[in-house]
Amino acid sequence: MPVRRLDPLLIDRIAAGEVIERPAAVVKELIENALDAGARRIDAAIELGGRKLIRVIDDGSGIPPEDLELAIERHATSKLPSGDLSRIATLGFRGEALPSIGSVAALEISSRAGGVPHGFKIRVDQGRKQALAPCPHPQGTTVEVRGLFAATPARLKFLKSDRAEARACADAVQRLAMANPHVRFSFTSSETAIFDYRPQSNENPLLARTADVLGQEFRANALPIEAQREGFGLSGFAGLPTWHKPNAAAQYLFVNGRPVRDKLLAGAVRAAYLDYVPPGRHPALVLFLICDASEVDVNVHPAKAEVRFRDSGLVRKLVIGALKQRLQEARHLATPSHGQGAIGQLAREICGGGQASLNPRADWDWRASPSHSGVFESTAGYDAPLLAAAPAANIAQEAPPAPAQIDAPLGAARAQVHETYIIAQTRDGIAIVDQHAAHERLVYERLKAARAGGAIPSQALLIPAVVELGGADAERVQDAAGLFAQFGLLTEPFGPGAVAVYEIPAALKYADVPQLIRDLAAALREDDCATDPIEKRLSLVLATMACHGSVRSGRRLSGEEMNALLREMEKTPGSGQCNHGRPTYIELKLADIERLFGRR
Numbered sequence: 001m002p003v004r005r006l007d008p009l010l011i012d013r014i015a016a017g018e019v020i021e022r023p024a025a026v027v028k029e030l031i032e033n034a035l036d037a038g039a040r041r042i043d044a045a046i047e048l049g050g051r052k053l054i055r056v057i058d059d060g061s062g063i064p065p066e067d068l069e070l071a072i073e074r075h076a077t078s079k080l081p082s083g084d085l086s087r088i089a090t091l092g093f094r095g096e097a098l099p100s101i102g103s104v105a106a107l108e109i110s111s112r113a114g115g116v117p118h119g120f121k122i123r124v125d126q127g128r129k130q131a132l133a134p135c136p137h138p139q140g141t142t143v144e145v146r147g148l149f150a151a152t153p154a155r156l157k158f159l160k161s162d163r164a165e166a167r168a169c170a171d172a173v174q175r176l177a178m179a180n181p182h183v184r185f186s187f188t189s190s191e192t193a194i195f196d197y198r199p200q201s202n203e204n205p206l207l208a209r210t211a212d213v214l215g216q217e218f219r220a221n222a223l224p225i226e227a228q229r230e231g232f233g234l235s236g237f238a239g240l241p242t243w244h245k246p247n248a249a250a251q252y253l254f255v256n257g258r259p260v261r262d263k264l265l266a267g268a269v270r271a272a273y274l275d276y277v278p279p280g281r282h283p284a285l286v287l288f289l290i291c292d293a294s295e296v297d298v299n300v301h302p303a304k305a306e307v308r309f310r311d312s313g314l315v316r317k318l319v320i321g322a323l324k325q326r327l328q329e330a331r332h333l334a335t336p337s338h339g340q341g342a343i344g345q346l347a348r349e350i351c352g353g354g355q356a357s358l359n360p361r362a363d364w365d366w367r368a369s370p371s372h373s374g375v376f377e378s379t380a381g382y383d384a385p386l387l388a389a390a391p392a393a394n395i396a397q398e399a400p401p402a403p404a405q406i407d408a409p410l411g412a413a414r415a416q417v418h419e420t421y422i423i424a425q426t427r428d429g430i431a432i433v434d435q436h437a438a439h440e441r442l443v444y445e446r447l448k449a450a451r452a453g454g455a456i457p458s459q460a461l462l463i464p465a466v467v468e469l470g471g472a473d474a475e476r477v478q479d480a481a482g483l484f485a486q487f488g489l490l491t492e493p494f495g496p497g498a499v500a501v502y503e504i505p506a507a508l509k510y511a512d513v514p515q516l517i518r519d520l521a522a523a524l525r526e527d528d529c530a531t532d533p534i535e536k537r538l539s540l541v542l543a544t545m546a547c548h549g550s551v552r553s554g555r556r557l558s559g560e561e562m563n564a565l566l567r568e569m570e571k572t573p574g575s576g577q578c579n580h581g582r583p584t585y586i587e588l589k590l591a592d593i594e595r596l597f598g599r600r
């Protein structure tokens with residue numbers, strides 16, 4: 001076949017395939033244009049998930065009549081006055097959005113620029129342009145897109161349900177709204193929640209807008225981030241690790257005000273939270289990276305969703321460093337909403353549901369509760385280094401606790417109940433600590449610190465333990481022998497399908513060694529570690545060891561043991577959640593408890 005030039009409509013449709021892959025992409029491009037035009041108010045509306053109609057109205061600069069026809073031409077833009085691609089300061093610059101949309105839908109733009117007595121409108125229907133015509137319009141621009149992909153059924157087939165497309169459109173608006181808190185944004189659709197964010201101008205507009213988008217709960221679960229490094233600035237809010245989500249949809253990343261889905265940034269977030277969030281779960285966070293325009297190339301993706309940094313190592317270090325430090329400073333913080341949620345639930349049950357709801361659920365059997373003493377009876381003790389042997393008693397103190405203890409963040413231990421939970425009295429409330437979850441985290445951090453210090457105290461077994469595993473698991477364990485050795489766990493192959501254990505980490509001296517090895521093999525199996533980065537393998541191994549080294553539910557603790565646990569939690573980073581991301585304690589505020597009893 002001879003080579004020939006493609007006709008312009010076909011070229012536009014090919015470009016449209018990359019720029020406009022779904023309705024949400026149209027919404028994003030139109031709102032970016034409105035923001036580039038300096039709009040203070042942007043109203044977006046869609047019908048049938050955007051397939052029937054997408055309308056975006058702005059009060060920006062408007063388009064002068066002489067530019068309207070050009071605006072819908074391919075590669076026509078007003079945004080690269082100097083032609084310098086290395087210093088892009090606008091959201092748009094490729095001049096592709098409007099012609100792409102016009103080639104796969106019916107596009108109508110009505111606009112009035114400042115100083116022009118009335119508006120003008122122009123239409124492009126599946127690539128066919130119509131003449132410019134006058135129309136009434138206030139200053140600003142209205143863009144309507146109807147029948148998206150009607151002429152390209154192949155595209156239409158790839159769309160998800162109207163509801164899913166509507167949600168993606170809402171997400172596109174929300175991401176841009178988050179980066180522009182001073183602009184009023186509204187979104188209307190019959191398929192998903194609508195919103196109207198008023199312009200934020202208080203002292204922290206970004207936090208206020210973030211709370212608009214992610215809900216007020218985010219405020220209580222967010223740690224402010226602020227860091228600088230060699231011309232790069234990072235700010236935003238990191239969600240507490242216990243407030244984790246099933247996917248990364250609640251991660252909002254911006255580079256110079258542009259929402260991005262960047263692998264490098266997403267990877268840095270994952271690495272920073274690795275120790276805190278359970279596998280398969282994702283933190284919520286909002287991060288704004290600001291840098292000189294020349295440090296970042298935004299022209300690497302047709303939809304401008306990805307970016308490339310000149311010094312990606314620096315960016316990675318900045319993000320990981322800032323997040324890790326903040327998460328560590330937060331130390332024992334667990335999600336405050338856990339405590340509030342519990343109180344709210346109680347209040348509803350007591351005040352709303354009447355007596356019946358105070359009865360246990362019909363299918364609830366106390367014998368099956370993990371808290372039932374005896375179920376997990378174990379000899380493992382809590383080996384806080386300073387502990388003198390204390391008689392086991394589950395009333396922590398007869399005398400009133402010392403003020404110094406009460407004023408500590410986790411308070412003074414007053415009792416242990418169900419051999420599982422420590423009840424502590426704080427200055428203004430009650431903390432309930434899950435002893436196993438908390439101790440597991442402490443052992444994890446202790447092992448990690450010891451490894452970083454290069455010396456994990458280990459302990460030789462008098463008689464090596466031989467563990468039968470079966471071929472594949474035994475191989476996995478043998479492959480990881482070097483890794484285990486770093487933690488003081490020495491293993492060797494012992495005939496086909498078995499390993500012998502000679503030494504174990506001292507922190508695991510009470511552990512059931514064969515079960516530990518079997519669980520390690522299972523952990524390695526689960527994640528197919530051969531392909532995982534070493535950091536991830538390390539944390540899996542650590543988590544499994546920590547679980548085995550920790551005091552079980554069902555173990556009685558003395559008062560001193562309980563208080564030692566609380567004090568160690570307070571000084572250990574990340575102790576607010578266990579290695580599985582569950583909170584290790586909740587705090588009930590006295591004010592809330594008093595409200596429950598009608599005292600307030």
Ligand code: ADP
Nearest residue numbers: 033037071077078092093094095096097098141
């Ligand atoms: P780009 O945004 O990359 O320049 P577009 O195809 O999205 O390309 O838009 C083409 C041009 O149309 C823009 O450069 C801008 O001058 C003008 N334009 C589009 N939408 C608006 C708007 N809402 N307000 C003012 N001008 C607009």
Ligand code: MG
Nearest residue numbers: 029033092097
């Ligand atoms: Mg544009």
